[in-house]
Amino acid sequence: MRVDTKIFEEAADSFNSLAGYAESFSGKNLKLIGATADQILATQYYWNGVLKYFNEFNMPFWIALNSFNAVEKDKLTGTQPWETARDYIELMQFNYQVAEKGFNGSLEAMNNYHRGQLNKAFAAWFNTIFNIDGDDxxxxxxxxxxxxxNVVATYPQAIRDIKPEFGFHFEEDGYVKMAETERFSLYQVLPTDKKVRVRENGKPIVIIPPYVLGPNILCFLPHENKSYVHGFANQGTPTYIRIMKNIDVTSAVQAMTGEDDARDTRYFCEQVKTEHGRAVTLNGFCQGGFIAVTNLLSGELDGLVDALITCVAPIDGTRSKSLVEYLNHLPPRFRDLGxxxxxxxxxxxxxxxxxxxxVYKLKSMExxxxxxxxxxxLIMFDRSNNDDMKISKTAAAINHWLVYDRSDLPEAITKMSFDSxxxxxxxxxxxxxxxxxxxLNFKRIKEKAIKFLICYAEKDDLVDKETALAPLDYIDAEVTAFPKGHGAIATSWSNPESACALHTRFGDQNCRGPVRFQLDLDRETDKSVSPRPKKKAAPKSVKG
Incomplete structure (x- = not known):
């Protein structure tokens, strides 16, 4: 009897196909179970992130509410009820406008993110069902x-971990305290480049950082060759930075006035000029630029300072389109620093x-x-391999500055900026x-023959170009335009290998960076004056 093997072969093929389908189905089920577990985990992280971001944003609201209630208690007694009702209705309308901007911006961001995720999901389902190569x-x-x-946990941890590398660490080598007052300390910044020696008879520079968010942005990542202050120091320039003492524990800082600021700056400039035998260049960054200008215009620095550099400084804040528009929409009753x-x-x-x-966040709510x-x-960190996410030190350092460097401010100093x-x-x-x-009049700069360089950022969304260049309506000054945004001068362009390095000329206008400006002034004003013999003594201090 002859057996037809073809039947057995077909049966075997059918069995193998069934077994393959069963195995594939089982594998897909296992993947589905794993995907479900990952989706549950993702949902937990998602809502944790949403709540975390909302909590961080709203925390200042609860702080401000106490001050708001205290001020309003006083105003209610001196305001007619109908005026109060009108003001509160206008405030409610203002809040709606701010909320609308935030809502529209959020919808756009949500749409951009979920559209990308939906495309990935559709492609993954097709890859899974039809066994196509690619992500399932x-x-x-x-x-x-x-x-x-990564966004909710890994990124914040990276921001915290960057602290030892970011900003000033005066307990380490590389800084020498030269003088101090009740409110400030003056540190000399030494070169990080060991081949460079400070020119003791070189033209010195004193740098004034902003009160808001503090000085650390000016010493961004010094060991990565990204540091504004070291941009000067590594060229051999005698470089000094004025550091405000801790306002939380220093009553003299809490009660400081603009006059106190000017007197302390004068004292520091006296010490620096005596040390190096040369007039000082005063350099203010952001709000520090505004403070430096007011100090100079007060006459307190006459005979001590012969050059001025301002970087992204809000000299005339009324020319700031976005902030002025924000304040104009705010009812007059609530335009109160109190x-x-x-x-x-x-x-x-x-x-x-x-x-x-x-407040700065509210004005850019969108x-x-x-x-x-x-x-x-989420969009910024979304990449093909999320298991191997590398967070740049630059991103971590910028966010460390924004998150952890906020401190309280002297009321009188803030009032000066508020008035401007x-x-x-x-x-x-x-x-x-x-x-x-x-x-205080800008024309004093011309009268005293002060060399003046104004640096601004072309894409600055915090200090408008018109705000930074306001002095040009009254006096002449050299202008340097840097690409990118507000902090780029201290971050991107502080790298000496960058396209717009601070010690070079760059751009179509052959602009001078602030370090180049200082080096050229050093050569132009060099009187070959030898400084007094240097003695390593305790830092000088003054009270009052």
Whole structure:
């Protein structure tokens, strides 16, 4: 009897096919179970992230609420009820406008993120069902869970971990305290390049950092060759940085006035000029530039300072389109610095730094709303392999500065900046503030033959070009335009290998960076004056 083997072969093929389908089905089920677990994990991270971003954004609101209630208690007694009702209705309308901007910005960010994720999901399902090469739904689910974990947990940890590398660490070598007052310390910044020696008879520079967010941005990542102050020091320039003492524990800082600031700057410039035998270049960054200008215009620095550099400095805040528009929409009753002021246990009043930073977020709500920020970060870190996410030191350091460097501010100093944003400079160049009961006028810079360099950022969304260049309406000054945004001069361009390095000329206009400006001044004004013999003594200090 002859057996037809073809039947057995077909049966075997059918059995193998069934076994293959069963194995494939089983594998897909296992992947589905794993994907479900990853989706549950992703959902937990997702809502944790949403709540975290909302909590961080709203925290200043609860702080500001106490000051708001205290100020309103006083205003309610001196305001007609109908005026109060009108003001609160206008405030509600203002809040709706801010919320609308935040809502629209958040919707756009959510749409951009979820559209990308939806495309990935569709492709993954097709790859899974038809056994096409590429990421399947399990890979996509695992990647999404890892992405959200990176944003919610890994990224904040990287920001915290960058602290030892970011900013000034005066307890380490490389800094020498030269002098101090009750409010400030003056440190000399030494070169990080061991081949460079400080020119003791070189033209010195004193750098004034902003009160808001502090000085660390000017010493961004010194060991990565990204540091504004070391850009000067590594060229051999005698470089000094003025550092405000801890406002939380220093009553003299809490009660500081503009006059105190000017007197302390004068004292430091006297010490530096005596040390090096040369007049000082005063360099203010951001708010520090505004403070440096007021100090110079007060006359307190006459005979001590012969050059001025301002970098992204809000000289006339009324020319800041976005902030002025924000303030114009705010009812007049609430344009009061008192809403950000808190009274300390010792009776001193300071401006809450967290609340002040929040104001800048509110004016750019379409880019600062918590949901927008959350989805922006998700999009920023979304990549093909979320398991191998590398966070750049630059990104971590910038966010460390924004998150952890906020501090309270002296009320009188903040009032100076507040006035500059609400009262324009007069037609003759007179500023809206006084120091020592003296008028401050830009023309004094010309009268004293001060060399003046103004640096601004072309894409600055914090200090508008018109705000930084306001002095040009009254006096002549050299202007240097840097690409990118507000902090780029201190971060991107502080690298000496960058396209717009601070010690070079660059751009179509052959602009001078601030370090190049200082080096050229050094050669032009060199009188070959030898400094007094240097003695390593305790830092000088003065009270008052």
């Amino acid at each position: 739904f399990a890979d996509v689910a695992a990647g999404q869970a890892k992405l959200i974990e 809403y950000a002021v808190k009274t300390l246990p010792n009776g001193n009043r300071v401006v809450d730094g967290t609340v002040m930073s929040w 880019k600062e709303a918590p949901l927008f920020s959350f989805f922006r970060d 944003y609400t009262v324009p400079v007069e037609k003759d160049g007179t500023l809206p503030i006084k120091l020592f009961d003296r008028k």
